[in-house]
Amino acid sequence: MTNKVALVTGAAAGIGRAICHRLSRDGIAIGVLDISGDGAxxxxxxxxxxxxxxxxxxADVSNRAEVSAALDTLRQAFGPVTIAVNNAGMTGFVPFMELTEELWDRMLAVNLRSAFTVTQLVLPDMLAASWGRIVNISSSSAQSGAVNMAHYSASKGGMIALTRTLAQEFGEHGITANTIPPRFVHNTEMSLASFERPEMKAKFQAMIDAGPIRRHGEPEDIAGAAAWLVSEEAGYVTGQVIGVNGGRYI
Ligand SMILES: NC(=O)c1ccc[n+]([C@@H]2O[C@H](COP(=O)([O-])OP(=O)(O)OC[C@H]3O[C@@H](n4cnc5c(N)ncnc54)[C@H](O)[C@@H]3O)[C@@H](O)[C@H]2O)c1
Structure with missing residues (x-):
C-alpha cells in the first residue's frame, strides 16, 4: 500500500488516531484531519x-471550503487521495421532545453531511485511479436505536444508507464503500464523555457482561477492520456493514 494516500477525519483522538497509526503501518501516507489543528x-x-x-x-468537516483546502494540502504533500475514512463525529444525549432544529442540524452536518462532502471531494482522485476505498464509521445506535440519541442515531443510520448507495454507484470504477458501526469503544474522548461517566459505569458494565465478548472495544479493534477494508484483499467487499462490536449487536 506504499503508493496510497488516505484522508482520515476526526483523527486527533480516539478511533481516528488509531486508524492513522494502523494504516501508516501498512505504508499508507496519511492526511490527519481534525477540527483541532493542534491535535491533528x-x-x-x-x-x-x-x-x-x-x-x-x-478543518471542520461540516465546512466544505475548509475540507477542500485541507485536501489540496494533502494532495500537494503526497499526491492523489484514493482512501477516505469518514470518522469525525460528535455525540449528544437529549430527550426527543427537547431536541431543537439547531441541535438536529448541527448533528446531521457534522456526522452525515460531512461524509457526503468528503466523499464527493475525493471521488475525482479515485475515479482517475480506477481504485478507491471509502470507510464510514457509523454506530451500532443506527442498528439498535438509542434512547435520547435520536439525532445521533439518525445521522449514523444515514451513513449506513449512504455507504450502500456509494457502493452501487461506484463499484464499476474499482471503488468500494463499507461501514463499521462500533458499539462501546473506550479510551476515546467521546466514550469518556458518555458511557464512561461515573454514574453510567455500572449500567454499561452490566451491558458488557451480557455480551459474548466481555470487554469494551478498543480503538485498535476498529482500526484493524478499517485497515483490512482499505486493503487490496478487500476489493470484493462493498456495501457492507462490518460490525466490530464484540457481538453485542448481532
Ligand atoms: N467511542 C465509541 O464507543 C463509538 C461508538 C459508536 C460510534 N463511534 C463513532 O466513532 C467515531 C470516532 O469516535 P471516538 O470515540 O474516537 O470520538 P472522539 O471524540 O475521541 O474523536 C472524535 C474526533 O473527531 C473530531 N471532530 C469532532 N467534530 C469535528 C468536526 N466538525 N470536524 C472535524 N473533526 C471533528 C474531534 O475533535 C475528535 O478528535 C465517531 O464518528 C463516533 O460517532 C464511537
Whole structure:
C-alpha cells in the first residue's frame, strides 16, 4: 500500500488516531484531519516519528471550503487521495421532545453531511485511479436505536444508507464503500464523555457482561477492520456493514 494516500477525519483522538497509526503501518501516507489543528498535528508528528508519512490538516468537516483546502494540502504533500475514512463525529444525549432544529442540524452536518462532502471531494482522485476505498464509521445506535440519541442515531443510520448507495454507484470504477458501526469503544474522548461517566459505569458494565465478548472495544479493534477494508484483499467487499462490536449487536 506504499503508493496510497488516505484522508482520515476526526483523527486527533480516539478511533481516528488509531486508524492513522494502523494504516501508516501498512505504508499508507496519511492526511490527519481534525477540527483541532493542534491535535491533528500531534498525531501527524506521532506517525512521522514512528517512521510513517503524515500531514496534519485543520478543518471542520461540516465546512466544505475548509475540507477542500485541507485536501489540496494533502494532495500537494503526497499526491492523489484514493482512501477516505469518514470518522469525525460528535455525540449528544437529549430527550426527543427537547431536541431543537439547531441541535438536529448541527448533528446531521457534522456526522452525515460531512461524509457526503468528503466523499464527493475525493471521488475525482479515485475515479482517475480506477481504485478507491471509502470507510464510514457509523454506530451500532443506527442498528439498535438509542434512547435520547435520536439525532445521533439518525445521522449514523444515514451513513449506513449512504455507504450502500456509494457502493452501487461506484463499484464499476474499482471503488468500494463499507461501514463499521462500533458499539462501546473506550479510551476515546467521546466514550469518556458518555458511557464512561461515573454514574453510567455500572449500567454499561452490566451491558458488557451480557455480551459474548466481555470487554469494551478498543480503538485498535476498529482500526484493524478499517485497515483490512482499505486493503487490496478487500476489493470484493462493498456495501457492507462490518460490525466490530464484540457481538453485542448481532
Ligand atoms: N467511542 C465509541 O464507543 C463509538 C461508538 C459508536 C460510534 N463511534 C463513532 O466513532 C467515531 C470516532 O469516535 P471516538 O470515540 O474516537 O470520538 P472522539 O471524540 O475521541 O474523536 C472524535 C474526533 O473527531 C473530531 N471532530 C469532532 N467534530 C469535528 C468536526 N466538525 N470536524 C472535524 N473533526 C471533528 C474531534 O475533535 C475528535 O478528535 C465517531 O464518528 C463516533 O460517532 C464511537
Amino acid at each position: 498535528q500531534r498525531v501527524a508528528d506521532e506517525v512521522t516519528a514512528a517512521g510513517g508519512k503524515a500531514v496534519g490538516l485543520t
